[in-house]
Amino acid sequence: MFPKNAWYVACTPDEIDGKPLGRKVCNEAMVIYRGPEGQVAALEDFCPHRGAPLSLGRCVNGKLVCGYHGLEMGCDGKTVAMPGQRVRGFPAIRTYPAVERHGFIWVWPGDAAKADPAQIHHLHWAENPEWAYGGGLYHIHCDYRLMIDNLMDLTHETYVHANSIGQKEIDEAAPTTKSEGDEVVTSRFMQGIIAPPFWQMALRGNGLPDDQPVDRWQICRFSPPSHVMIEVGVALAGHGGYEAPADKKASSIVVDFITPETETSIWYFWGMARHFKPEDAALTASIREGQGKIFSEDLEMLERQQKNLLAHPERNLLKLNIDAGGVQSRRVLERLLAAEQAAE
Amino acid sequence: MFPKNAWYVACTPDEIDGKPLGRKVCNEAMVIYRGPEGQVAALEDFCPHRGAPLSLGRCVNGKLVCGYHGLEMGCDGKTVAMPGQRVRGFPAIRTYPAVERHGFIWVWPGDAAKADPAQIHHLHWAENPEWAYGGGLYHIHCDYRLMIDNLMDLTHETYVHANSIGQKEIDEAAPTTKSEGDEVVTSRFMQGIIAPPFWQMALRGNGLPDDQPVDRWQICRFSPPSHVMIEVGVALAGHGGYEAPADKKASSIVVDFITPETETSIWYFWGMARHFKPEDAALTASIREGQGKIFSEDLEMLERQQKNLLAHPERNLLKLNIDAGGVQSRRVLERLLAAEQAAE
């Protein structure tokens, strides 16, 4: 149902600050922590001694010490030591490829031999000082593909987020969708509209008037396994819209990493990368708070939709033009899953 | 297990005041709301677009607007409109016969072709200004038949409701039970007793002394699928009991609509229709509060009884004379269920 030979965001660096983290990714229960040189490591969350979760233990000088009886586990899944024991014969536990990059910890829950860090999704803004980033994490009980659908069809903003980023003009501007290899792009452009509240705040944040007609854009880019980057912004009308100069617009990238926990639950890493006033920490906090509130509005809808679909597995859902982004993304996933199964 | 070709109370009017309500009745997940002329409608709670529950949406001019992407649903289960879409080919969703009557919203979860509003249980007091009504709703995890049993055997009052309506004399007065067609009636009469606290309050509410011997009656009337109306009251002794003139008694009808949600859960609509001082709103509120407290005392017992029965499905329960009301009610239900299955 989800590709396992893929890089997923497992957590953020602050989640493993000085202590191990237990997290299930694609049905694999992992313990994630920093090893001796500070590098990240991901192992099965299962102590070979008595099955205790290693994530309840501690990190001591880069060794993971089981919180039950003190077994010391190495980053390679081999027991380093245990008080009073010879550990050479202890069975190793599974390791998962893990890499820290672009401000996230990435793991590969599938066949380790196929893991190539070069394939980790590139975030051009992540180490660029002209950009600022703020984000958060939600746990949601839904199939990860329902969240991809959600993000690839932003007409829901008018209904789910009516008081922040929704506006009637979204419905009226038909989106266009195209696939390029494994990437799917759905774009929508609106011209000469009044910015909704969230974008009025962003305009003010960038020192621009918030009551003038603007051009607005939404360019949703899906890339497998489940990343959706959305270029969003507004520019004062008559300055070129998406192409307008930086001092005439407020633009950002909505960052969404959707990590399947199980078939019906996800870790949803959301955030916004901003290309204006990157040094303004108060603005980052304000945007983060607003976005966190907006994205929390999707939770109940997605969880209830999931329950409805589980109760009616036989129903065929509609695939309208607005759904093309989700539909084409699912096709990419099916292709990858078929290839993964063929290789096995 | 429960007849589906029957009228059940689904909700009260205040529950759909200005917004749709999601409610499961006999395993059918419905959205209930008011259409363009204010008439009630009940549909599958499933948007044909992407399966979102329509009950998370809004009512706009009698149209049900899906809260996810704005599909507008009509009372006939056909999509009226959707922003930017031609909706003619959209699949219809199921509709359920729904009628507002006697202060309740009634739905028919079974074969719509067989639904006849004339069969809705008649409540003679409901539109009679000489009567007042107050009630509430509880959700209980038990088979709806356990609640029928409960209400058709009021000897439980002595034990479950010892401090309000229970009294030893109930145990001592053997009930009589008879069936008339699909109706089952269990009656109990007590003479020359002291009224228990709830009825002392009712006597005072009707301007009568609360410390005189009274005659008390309980006449429980089951009618399918799961309505139990209980005539209850006390009259000052020596004035004819049940037949006493209005100024010598305090009498009411306990109103119970037991709507199966699933095989092991119910929506329990309880209330009291009162034939004295109907204009006294404070008395209505006081009785409602007292009754709500009393009926909440049944919850734990019924839920724990249900768990015990699920753990011991092989056990045969006793069928004593006091159980005759429940036993005969179940027979009516079995007959209806057999007829329903034969017709299929």
Next chain:
Amino acid sequence: MFPKNAWYVACTPDEIDGKPLGRKVCNEAMVIYRGPEGQVAALEDFCPHRGAPLSLGRCVNGKLVCGYHGLEMGCDGKTVAMPGQRVRGFPAIRTYPAVERHGFIWVWPGDAAKADPAQIHHLHWAENPEWAYGGGLYHIHCDYRLMIDNLMDLTHETYVHANSIGQKEIDEAAPTTKSEGDEVVTSRFMQGIIAPPFWQMALRGNGLPDDQPVDRWQICRFSPPSHVMIEVGVALAGHGGYEAPADKKASSIVVDFITPETETSIWYFWGMARHFKPEDAALTASIREGQGKIFSEDLEMLERQQKNLLAHPERNLLKLNIDAGGVQSRRVLERLLAAEQAAE
């Protein structure tokens, strides 16, 4: 999975003080209460009338009165009376042998014909005024054998209870384990160490210095079905350790009765019997509070270990020297279970 022909601690006397208690022991749902002469009784928690749990009822002069319709149950599982009913033909419910002894209520969930109160675990300290006892009860979602393992391998103290009774020297002192019939004993002795915080408090409680080198011992005694008594203590170094005179040591027995509720949950009765200052109630309370806190630290570990094992039923756990106590205890249990099955 657990022997049923065995005496288990079901509850403490205060839990049935004036009212019946519902408790499941080895998958048997029981109601436990005091009969006419104050003797304890344990019955199926199932009223023969309509299946209500008798534990929701009341005790009236040693009779158990069902809280639903007033059936009066006797200690022999036979209905004594019911208002307005002849009860002679009522089916009896199952009774379980039950005995009050040593400050606990013991029940036998298996074949009553085999129950011999002489086999109840003897607690020599329980009625000895030179000893004081304090304890508590935890409900934990784990296989009872995981708690036996926990208590028969105290190396976990260093990690789970690092701030109270744990210390590095535990790891360094290899335990020895031996079986004697059905009893398994794991012993560990440490010499010339500094007492950890809990034992410093105990030393002070016994009027001894808390900063001198001490000898420490832990002697864990498993006896079936699931009792673990642990002799623990510290003596000022050079006075004979375990054999030191009473005024040179602080010693106790950690008392653990592990009663299976289901295959994956337990009632854990923990406590400490103390052989010094028995009259000091404040010390009893202080030790009880400290021990309660310490034992609560095991809960999350055991519940999470249980989940891990359920997710990986195929895994073979390691059986190190420190695990010998648990391993040998399980062998005793397997022997008893095999004998129980052979007898059936």
